[in-house]
Amino acid sequence: MQRRSAIKNIALTIGGAIVLPSWANAWNRESVQHSRLISPSQDALLAEIVETIIPKTNTPGAKELNIHQFTTKMVTDCYDKNAQGIFTKGFDLIDKNAKNAFSKSFMDCDAKQRLEVLDKMSKSENSDEKNFVGLVKNLTIQGYLNSEYVMTNLRIFEFAPAHFYGCVPVKK
């Protein structure tokens, strides 16, 4: 709450001249960087992983919506040591798989190659690989579907509908 009101106060002081990114309402780079779970380079890698899971099309992808930061925050605050271990080990596994398949790091792969790496890992017999992709994918979906952009632009969301109709036709 404090951080949020601080941001709002800044906006007020300078006459609302800055446009706040939507996600500043809830979490931002500053709050995530306190996480000691992953390094800045792993954070950059995670941004590309979530973007591969939900890419930019004619609407923003997961990276632009900062879902990688949400993912790290959730794993840091809400998950147990076991899940945190799967998460932190996963970054090396990603690069190992990229190197095996394409002889380059995940960051150097193109979008299609990245998708192949994640797809292969999601079906891997190595449970660390499979669980890493599963964990990050679930959190990416959660963060994406509950982001302000998606909720207010791409899905139907009524904070205060002021009605409940018990029986209406399904809209085709």
Add this chain to the structure above:
Amino acid sequence: MSNFNIDSKKNQTYDAIVIGSGISGGWAAKELTGKGLRTLVLERGREVKHVTDYPTTMKQPWEFEHRGQLPKEIIDANPIVSKCYAFYEGSEHFFVKDAEHPYVQEKPFDWIRGYQTGGKSLMWARQTQRWSEFDFEGPARDGFAVDWPIRYADLAPWYSYVEKFAGIAGNKDGLPNLPDGEFLPPHEMTCVDKHFSKEVAKHYNDRHIIIGRAAHLTKPNKIHYDQGRGTCQNRTICERGCPFGGYFSSNSSTLPWAAKTGKMTLRPHSVVHSIIYDEQKKKATGVRVIDANTKQMTEYYARIIFVNAAAINSNLILLNSTSNRFPNGLGNDSGVLGKYIAFHNYRATIHAEYEGFLDSTTDGKNPNAAYVPRFRNVYKQETDFLRGYAAGFYSNRYQYEDRNGLGEDLKKNLLNPKYSGAWSVNSHMMGETIPKESNYVKLDKTLVDPWGVPQLRINVDYDDNDVKMTKDFFEQFKEMFTKAGFTNIQTHDTNRTPGLDIHEMGGARMGKDPKTSILNKWNALHQCKNVFVTDGASMTSTSTQNPSLTYMALTARAADYAVKEMRKGNL
């Protein structure tokens, strides 16, 4: 110096003291101040003002750091309160954390508490059904507990009185086992609710599926606008506190009403240690209060005292109010105090699907649900267990996203949710439990809480009657679901711990005989007639209704009696 003492005693003297500001304490405050009494309301927790102290009430889902989920650190530190369905990132500040007020579990008991202005009336489930004659007659007919000293006719006008003020949405169903009230327009049932209702009526002449009765302003009257409340906006995030006053809480309704009289003093951070008994005057003269912050003890005095600390804490205060005259707790010559605690059995849930009405769905959000009034053993004993159960009933047509795949395919699927191939239908039981001497709370002899008050030892459990009743719920609902054409029926015994129903009742039960009960028919202690207990502690039996509406009615009735007796010079 002596003058100072006289002044300070005068400053600490009121006409009435109300212990607790939750759903029943709020009503006591409103009624007593409304009748002109200078009233001190003692709240052990912090002050929570309507609207301004609801920090999460306008937060959008994406504004929660963890999207509503609580950090693991909080869940690990609070294994008890974390079990509560209403405890999450948007509401955790209204719940007592496990370590804050310790107690001893002789048997597992999840004691869910809210220490702030308004108590649990901020986070309650808002279901409000009247008791019927069949419920009050229960113990006498079936030979358990003791006979209630009142009947439906005693309470009916007071139900009307509190319903009009609180605002209860409901349908006049004309059922003898669930009397109609003073209703605002009802909420809507879904097509599957209505289908279930029709099918059940076809096969059983004594079973009814109705829309729940809930403390929501579907269409406010003048009295509600006068309270500063408005129409419910169907946000269904009530437990965060409602800026519209769309549902009833002490904070939005009774307390501001009491404050407007200018007669109320609300003192937060005031933990009541005990009630002061004067052996010469043979009545209570005040209460001892520990300031939660400074731990200093202060005495406050009044002619009448209302104990509304929530069922278990009201027991604690009475048990801790010892004197030469009452060495075992105030008004406890009988030794009954703290015993015969009962609750509601919420163990059983049943889930199924319905493949009809696939061209239909719902729209908006529903703060209410359908309700199945008790049908077992209403008119006569017909099963191998005593009493019966009511049930909640929910049906919804949910939407889901195909979460397979990665990349653009996944994104496309996520943005094109599909309707489920069937409606989801769910029911949960709310069973009456039988009060027993062996279900009790008592004071620990050595352990004290952070305020120096003895800790409670809680010993409350299910019995054989509850097990049989749970089995019957499964059988009857399976049968009703099958007859309604529901498929994939799955039953689930959650075995959940008593307490989590948050319907704990009894310990200072009402009754006719001082030898077997603590309170008389006016909710006054048999043996200390200027002390009234009008919360869950007073309940002789539990029946199956959500209890809060009955506490409101009992409180308004007792306050009316207390002030009349005061004016006659009897108190």
